[in-house]
Amino acid sequence: MVDLSKFDVNAVANRNNNIFGLPFSEEDAQVILLPVPWEVTVSCSAGTARAAEHIFRTSTQIDLFDSNMPQGWKKGFFMRDIDKKILMKSDYLRKEAELYIDFIAHGQDINNNKFMLKSLKEINEGSIMLNNWIYEQTKDLLTRDKLVGLLGGDHSVSLGYFKALSEKYESFGILQVDAHCDLRKAYEKFNYSHASIMYNALTEIKAIEKLVQVGVRDYCEEEWNYICNSNFKVITYFDQQVKERMFGGEHWMHIVDEIVEQLPQHIYFSFDIDGLDPKLCPNTGTPVPGGFQSDEILYLLKKIIASGKKLIGFDLVEVGVGENNYDAVVASRLLWRICNLLVKSNCA
Numbered sequence: 244m245v246d247l248s249k250f251d252v253n254a255v256a257n258r259n260n261n262i263f264g265l266p267f268s269e270e271d272a273q274v275i276l277l278p279v280p281w282e283v284t285v286s287c288s289a290g291t292a293r294a295a296e297h298i299f300r301t302s303t304q305i306d307l308f309d310s311n312m313p314q315g316w317k318k319g320f321f322m323r324d325i326d327k328k329i330l331m332k333s334d335y336l337r338k339e340a341e342l343y344i345d346f347i348a349h350g351q352d353i354n355n356n357k358f359m360l361k362s363l364k365e366i367n368e369g370s371i372m373l374n375n376w377i378y379e380q381t382k383d384l385l386t387r388d389k390l391v392g393l394l395g396g397d398h399s400v401s402l403g404y405f406k407a408l409s410e411k412y413e414s415f416g417i418l419q420v421d422a423h424c425d426l427r428k429a430y431e432k433f434n435y436s437h438a439s440i441m442y443n444a445l446t447e448i449k450a451i452e453k454l455v456q457v458g459v460r461d462y463c464e465e466e467w468n469y470i471c472n473s474n475f476k477v478i479t480y481f482d483q484q485v486k487e488r489m490f491g492g493e494h495w496m497h498i499v500d501e502i503v504e505q506l507p508q509h510i511y512f513s514f515d516i517d518g519l520d521p522k523l524c525p526n527t528g529t530p531v532p533g534g535f536q537s538d539e540i541l542y543l544l545k546k547i548i549a550s551g552k553k554l555i556g557f558d559l560v561e562v563g564v565g566e567n568n569y570d571a572v573v574a575s576r577l578l579w580r581i582c583n584l585l586v587k588s589n590c591a
Contacts, residue, residue: 245271247317256303262322263579264303272319274582275389277380279396280330281373283337283366284436285528286344292333294562295325295394297571298578305579311545315583322394329376336369344431353432363432370399370435377403385411390585394578395560397437397528398425398515402444408511408556409450415509415555416453417444418502418547420518420540422531424459424466424479437528437561440513442469445476455505457543458482458518460533478505482533495539499546510547512557512581514540516574526563526570537577544584554588557581 245267256264262276269275278295285291299322307316339362346359353359377393381404384391393404398421408415419425419441430438444451453476460482470477485498516523519537521530547554559581562574 245319252307252316256305258303262299262302262320263305263307263316265307265316265320267319267321269321269323272321273390274318274320274392274585275384276320276322276392276394276578276582277377277384278322278325278394279373279377279400280325281333281396281400282528283333283340283369283397284399284431284433284438285337285397286431286438287529288526288563289337289528290526290564291395291397291528291561292330292337293564294396294571294574295322297564297568298394298562298575301568301571302575302579304572305576309580309583311580312583312587315586318586320582329373332369332372336366340366340433347431367434370433373400374403374406374435378406379403381407382410390589391556392578392582392585393558393560395558395562398440398513398558398560399435399437400560401440401513401558402435402447404556404558405444405448405451405511409448412450412509412555414450414452414507415511416455416507417441417451417511417513418506418543419454419456419513419515420458420535421456421513421515422458422461422482422517422534423515423529424456424462424470425515426466426469426477427463428465441477452476452507453478453505455502456480457502458485458533458535461529461531486533495542496546499543502543503546503550503552506547506552509553509555511555512544514557514559514577514581515561516559516570516577517561519573523573524561524563524570526565527561528563529561537573541577541580541584544581548584548588554585557585
């Protein structure tokens, strides 16, 4: 057990400690953050594979007091080291993916190009490897009764964690905050594209009983049809519809109550940061006008906990990397609040 008697919560953070300047080891911490440096299938701007290291650095500027859970940090938050082998694999396959995406974007047929076929095969095999790696890592942590948060990387990284959770919970739902539906089937022929994460989750993991999406404002006909034909397994609160309800005088509180009602007892929070207003995440891979303020999303999480429903895990993905580290500053503060809310939701 870590000795906190000499730890000054009000002092300057010790950068020799772990994330947020906290002095916990993995063994002592209740919340374990698993960084996943992966961005192979991103559609636009890259950089998110290195987001975790930037978030780690900016996290030491955070004041360790959260009025929602003032002593939450004492449960221990710990971030694992970034796996350099995963990062190197991502970098290699990302270069192949960029060439491939450019090739098909110019209307070329990959069936007439052996190099492109080889690249596609390697990318899909690499994604399977990553899914299995994340599954093994998160399964081990769940077996040890840790609360786990994934720190991406692109949104495709969540699937292995979903699979591990399905072995611990008979059923659970996903609350997805995102500018995109991510319901495309094998987008760009990448079986495990970041744009296909929720399609793959609902297809492969029977324990997921419901998907509630909030903030979606960029989607294709295929995804619209999937939602409409889901028999209400997928409930999507499109950004435009939410905003028009608010413009008409409806309070966010009432809309949040409705969202919470749609969710089952056990909830996984999947947070693509592009669900926020892009002024808060200007370097995210695929920014879209519109979106939420950070406090609106935190309010939604607080209302979930107040309802008695339980957060069982989360991911924070698609954080961009910019010159002034602003994206990481926003993400690290959101991460701090989410970790505290996760602890609060799981207090006996």
